[in-house]
Amino acid sequence: MRTVTITGSRNTGHRTPEEYARIFEAYVGPFANDDAHFCIGGAVGIDSLALVWLAENTAADLTVVVPGTVGQQPPEARQAIARTRDRIKEIVELRAAELESAAYHARNRWMVDRSSMTIGFPHRDESGSGTWQTINYTSDQGKPRLIVPV
Helix, strand or coil: CEEEEEEECCCCCCCCHHHHHHHHHHHCHHHCCCCEEEEECCCCCHHHHHHHHHHHHCCCEEEEEECCCHHHCCHHHHHHHHHCHHHEEEEEECCCCCCCHHHHHHHHHHHHHCCCEEEEECCCCCCCCHHHHHHHHHHHCCCCEEECCC
């Protein structure tokens, strides 16, 4: 089973849901065969959009990883998790004491450490983001990454 981490910008309002669906079909779809497994961060933006797309369009196993608890996630993210709950194989709550950058970076490393590759969807203006931290950590681990700027 191939495990793929999905990471991406929380800033997604500049494209329509249909545009994201086409992007996911083109860049995530080829990796989403029946024995695929995806780790997704459970945040707003790309995480929530990818989770819903994967749940509705593939048979892949889905793991959602949050730095604290699902209850601490923003409403949009909680709604995406609830909407796809019957398709989620596992929810991992890392239960960080404080939801700050270090907790999100630990979540990102947790996903990459358990994956064979990362697909990243950075916003073109977010060079110091958690998305890039995840992509760079994937590279540091010698694992492949596919970068799809949105």
